[in-house]
Every structure is written in structure tokens, then in C-alpha cells.
Amino acid sequence: MFSGLSAFPLTPLRDDGLDEISFARIIALLAASGVDSITALGSTGSYAYLDRRERANAIQIAVELSGTVPVFAGIGALRTRDVLAYAEDAQRAGVAGVLLPAMSYQRLTEDDVFGLFKTVTANLDVPLIVYDNPGTTHFEFTDDLYARVAALPHVASIKIPGVPETPVEATRRVTEIRARVPEDVTIGVSGDALAATGLSAGCEAWYSVIAGTLPAPALAITRAAQRGDDEEAERLSQQLEPIWAANRRYGSLRVVAALAEHMGLTQKNALPLPIVGLSDAERDAVVAAAVESKVLSTP
Structure with a gap:
């Protein structure tokens, strides 16, 4: 269950509340x-900006509409008390697992x-994914801490923040972890541009931003890597380089929000303030990147 492709969807807002539709x-x-x-309520799902009611509603929608696809839910918060409350809500809704980051305002040890x-x-009945995402949480796991927590x-599963760019170094890094x-704890890669490299290096899962809006190209990369066709997985990833470049320029959250809006999945300005979405010109550039990557038809 904690292998293959896990899609991290947006949690779109409308009129400053959850856009359930x-x-x-x-x-x-x-x-x-x-x-x-x-995986609902990951960083792409803006979990840190949502209150308890909004999170519970989002999880309930995800579980009810996912069919046979397992749903994992983010439960991150600054206070342990709140994490436990979110975990209780998620389990009550019927999730298959939870995703826990180490959020930091004051520096954590x-x-x-x-x-x-x-x-x-100690208070869970479902499996847990360790979410190491220092770019948003401001805490970085060491390998020693991976080992302590994984026990x-x-x-x-452990979602690592990325792998080195070269296949040899990526394999070395995954082997170290x-x-x-x-053995029964899977290692999942994130950082979409290096996902093909991470899967080929031995990661069992891809925790993916782009798959939450454009699942087909991410699935193609994942399935190629799973059948051992590393060259094809890399080729498919390189085809998406215009999107990866847009992610580096604008940030992946803003990019997928612009794509979701263009595809008619969300209303305009679906991100939680104070996060401002892209300008019209920047949205056009993102759509053009998706067209160049052959994942959208010409607008």
C-alpha cells in the first residue's frame, strides 16, 4: 500500500473556505x-492553513470518493495536542494511513x-508516513532520526525530501537510508523532477505533487521505473522538464494551482491567503510549459 504513486491533491478554497465541489x-x-x-492534506493540500473542521471535511470527501484507492491524510500541526486531534478525526473518517511532518516555528531538536x-x-490504529519536507516544515531529519522513528x-514509510541528481549518488543515498x-518501512521519493531517478535508485514510492493534478504522466514514469525500464522513466521525466522548470521558478504549489484552474478543476485564486496565485502572464507561461511537455493540448 505504501509503494507506487501517491497523488497529493490541492485543497482548493473559495470565498476563504473549503471548496468542496x-x-x-x-x-x-x-x-x-x-x-x-x-494523500490528502499534504503540503500541496495546504494543511497548515486549514482549521480542524475544514480538514475533517476534506478527509471525509476524499475517503467517500476514492473508491478502492487508499487515502492517506496529513495530520501536521505545531502542537502535539492538535496532531492527536487531527489523527483522531482522520481515523474516524476511515483513512488507510496518516502523514506526519515535524512542523517547526521555534527550532525543534x-x-x-x-x-x-x-x-x-502510541495513539494510532493505522500506519504512519514520516514526512520529511524541510522546505516547508523547517526541520530536517538526520539518518539517525530516521532510524529511531522508523523503529x-x-x-x-518515510518520505525523503529528494535524491542527488546523478543515478550513482542517488543509489548510494537510498542505500544509506x-x-x-x-525492511518493511518503504522509502518514498519527493521532489518531482528527480522522482524517476529516485525510483530507479530503489525508492519504493513516489509522493507526487504533479500527480495530484496530472496523474497520467506521473503514472507513466512510475510504471516504467517499476518494470525496470529506467531509461524510459528518465525519458518521460525529461519530457516534463518545462513543468519542472516552472516549479523551480514559481514553486510547485502555484504551478499545480494554475494548471488545475486552467483544466477547470478549480475556481480562480483557489489558494489560501496570504499565498497569492500567479499573475495572468505567469499562468499563461505555466500552461505553455504543460503544452510543451505534451500533457495538455494547445489552449
């Missing part, structure tokens, strides 16, 4: 696409973070 539309698209799982995961896993009950964590 648009979110349902996105979940239905993903459920029909063939992705291996759906490794003992702080281990204590968080120890407390949360806790219910830990099923694999040596530190139990």
Missing part, C-alpha cells in the same frame, strides 16, 4: 486515474521530534 472533482479524477494512493512521533504512534510502531530502517 472542486475538491470532490479532483478526488474523483484521481480515483479514476489508476494512482496507487491519494531531534528529541522533540522523536517525542512527537512516539506520542502519536516505532505503525511507521510504514535503507540500511538504517526496517
Whole structure:
């Protein structure tokens, strides 16, 4: 269950509240696409900007519309008390697993973070994905901390923040992590531009931003890597380089929001303020990048 392609959808807003219709539309698209799982309320899902009611509603929609596709739900928060409440809501809704980052405002120590995961896993009945995303959480796991946390009950997967660009170095990095964590804990790559490299280097899962809006090209990369066709996986990833370049320039959240808007999945300005979406000219550039990548037809 914690392998293959996991799609991270947007959580679109409208009039400063959850846009349930648009979110349902996105979940239905993903459920029909063939992705291996759906991870609601990841960083692409703007979990940190949503209150408890909005999160609970989003999870309920995702579970109800996902069909047979497993749903994982983000439960991150600054306070352990709130993480436990979000975990309770997610489990009550029927998720197959939860996703936990180590969010930081004051600088966290490794003992702080281990204590968080120890407390949360002791109160879980479902598996947990360790979410290492220092670009948004401002905390970076060490390999020692991976090992400590992975030994806790219910830990099923670790989402690493990325791999080195070269295949040799990527394989070395994944091998280092694999040596530190139990065999039954999967390693999932993120950082979409290097996902093909990470999968070919031994990562069992891809926790993907782009798959939450454009699942087909991400699935093609994943399936190529899974059947051992590393050259094809890399070729397909290189075809998406215009989108990867847009991600580097504008940030992946703004890029997928612009694409979702263009595709009619969401209303305009679906991101939570104070995050301002792209300008009209920037949206046009993103759409042009998707057309160049052959994942959208000419507008």
C-alpha cells in the first residue's frame, strides 16, 4: 500500500473556505486515474492553513470518493495536542494511513521530534508516513532520526525530501537510508523532477505533487521505473522538464494551482491567503510549459 504513486491533491478554497465541489472533482479524477494512493492534506493540500473542521471535511470527501484507492491524510500541526486531534478525526473518517511532518516555528531538536512521533504512534490504529519536507516544515531529519522513528510502531514509510541528481549518488543515498530502517518501512521519493531517478535508485514510492493534478504522466514514469525500464522513466521525466522548470521558478504549489484552474478543476485564486496565485502572464507561461511537455493540448 505504501509503494507506487501517491497523488497529493490541492485543497482548493473559495470565498476563504473549503471548496468542496472542486475538491470532490479532483478526488474523483484521481480515483479514476489508476494512482496507487491519494494523500490528502499534504503540503500541496495546504494543511497548515486549514482549521480542524475544514480538514475533517476534506478527509471525509476524499475517503467517500476514492473508491478502492487508499487515502492517506496529513495530520501536521505545531502542537502535539492538535496532531492527536487531527489523527483522531482522520481515523474516524476511515483513512488507510496518516502523514506526519515535524512542523517547526521555534527550532525543534531531534528529541522533540522523536517525542512527537512516539506520542502519536502510541495513539494510532493505522500506519504512519514520516514526512520529511524541510522546505516547508523547517526541520530536517538526520539518518539517525530516521532510524529511531522508523523503529516505532505503525511507521510504514518515510518520505525523503529528494535524491542527488546523478543515478550513482542517488543509489548510494537510498542505500544509506535503507540500511538504517526496517525492511518493511518503504522509502518514498519527493521532489518531482528527480522522482524517476529516485525510483530507479530503489525508492519504493513516489509522493507526487504533479500527480495530484496530472496523474497520467506521473503514472507513466512510475510504471516504467517499476518494470525496470529506467531509461524510459528518465525519458518521460525529461519530457516534463518545462513543468519542472516552472516549479523551480514559481514553486510547485502555484504551478499545480494554475494548471488545475486552467483544466477547470478549480475556481480562480483557489489558494489560501496570504499565498497569492500567479499573475495572468505567469499562468499563461505555466500552461505553455504543460503544452510543451505534451500533457495538455494547445489552449
